[in-house]
Amino acid sequence: MLYIHIPFCQQRCIYCDFYSTTHTAAHIDAYIKSLSREMELRRDELPSPLLHSVYIGGGTPSLLSAEQIRKVFHAIRSNFTITTDAEITIEANPDDITPAFLETILQEGVNRISMGVQTFDDATLSLLRRRHSGAQAIKAVECCHTMGIPHISIDLIYQLPHQTAQSWSEDVRKALSLPIDHLSAYALTVEEQTPLHRLLQQGEFSLPTDELACDMFQLLCDETKRYGFEHYEISNFCKPGCHSRHNSGYWSFKPYLGLGPSAHSFDGNIRSVNPLSLHTYLTSEGTPEQQIERLTLTELCNDFVLTSLRTSKGLDLNALTHKFGSAITKQISTWAAPHITANRLSLTDTRLALTQTGIMLANDIISDLMIIEDE
Numbered sequence: 001m002l003y004i005h006i007p008f009c010q011q012r013c014i015y016c017d018f019y020s021t022t023h024t025a026a027h028i029d030a031y032i033k034s035l036s037r038e039m040e041l042r043r044d045e046l047p048s049p050l051l052h053s054v055y056i057g058g059g060t061p062s063l064l065s066a067e068q069i070r071k072v073f074h075a076i077r078s079n080f081t082i083t084t085d086a087e088i089t090i091e092a093n094p095d096d097i098t099p100a101f102l103e104t105i106l107q108e109g110v111n112r113i114s115m116g117v118q119t120f121d122d123a124t125l126s127l128l129r130r131r132h133s134g135a136q137a138i139k140a141v142e143c144c145h146t147m148g149i150p151h152i153s154i155d156l157i158y159q160l161p162h163q164t165a166q167s168w169s170e171d172v173r174k175a176l177s178l179p180i181d182h183l184s185a186y187a188l189t190v191e192e193q194t195p196l197h198r199l200l201q202q203g204e205f206s207l208p209t210d211e212l213a214c215d216m217f218q219l220l221c222d223e224t225k226r227y228g229f230e231h232y233e234i235s236n237f238c239k240p241g242c243h244s245r246h247n248s249g250y251w252s253f254k255p256y257l258g259l260g261p262s263a264h265s266f267d268g269n270i271r272s273v274n275p276l277s278l279h280t281y282l283t284s285e286g287t288p289e290q291q292i293e294r295l296t297l298t299e300l301c302n303d304f305v306l307t308s309l310r311t312s313k314g315l316d317l318n319a320l321t322h323k324f325g326s327a328i329t330k331q332i333s334t335w336a337a338p339h340i341t342a343n344r345l346s347l348t349d350t351r352l353a354l355t356q357t358g359i360m361l362a363n364d365i366i367s368d369l370m371i372i373e374d375e
């Protein structure tokens, strides 16, 4: 799996803590050169040159011109072999979607577009400093559909400033009435160092309560079900067979290579992250200096349990034993027992999964199953 980070945005949304810069035009060409070089230097970190999934995210990949997009794909194809059935995703902002942009990405084999819509409410979009309106988002999805993009996913956020049960319900219904086959919906996370955090501290506005957020999540689960979507991961819903192969790869601990500033990579044991600076990235002479995170066995095990339990497939106890030993499985089964009795977790064959009741309490249940590392 290959992830490519495009670290440019036209303007910064107030809640975002992804690495990107708004100083774009002058740097994109130089950036693509550095990206191609990093690809050449690091391609052997993947166990095989065959790519089953390519994900171009950001930042805002849809800011790239047709020629720049072609250059990125040329670099990928010069260093790897994209399999014929690969999932190739590009992230896009609704206001960048034009027939010409879609034609370019289709020619390059992109078969999935992931669009940050967040909400259809114009006042909230402008408060969040999103560049698009609700109407533009609808038009963009329809344009993707008409132009023949095979898979369309959109992102929504709940627990936003000024959001009510009613406005969230309208967002969800509008989203589900569009020709999409995948929906990701996240509760707003207020990251420190973001303008949103500062504005909240200053009391500029408040957020819906956690109780209301639970109701919003419940409505999301009910409505997606009504529209025939599978709830395959806590924050992700899809039409049958249309799950995100890339994200599922992350959740099943497949190795991936991430290129570009702030991009993460994982080889099965070791995680690494590229520098969070475009300048450092552009001026690196060899491979950009990465921060290495060597995970302890306990950390790997906790990650495995947490990530697996967030998915509808749940935690495979045989796989847990195979990876971490039977003592761990025994311990986690003991901790899980009261949740099974209370119908918050189900145990079918050797799979432990959250029930409908459990999904609403996922964080608490999962934290009960985490191993505390000895000091």
Ligand code: SF4
Pocket: 008, 009, 011, 012, 013, 016, 017, 018, 020, 058, 059, 060, 093, 116
């Ligand atoms: S467009 Fe996306 S990456 Fe850029 S600031 Fe907004 S949320 Fe962050």
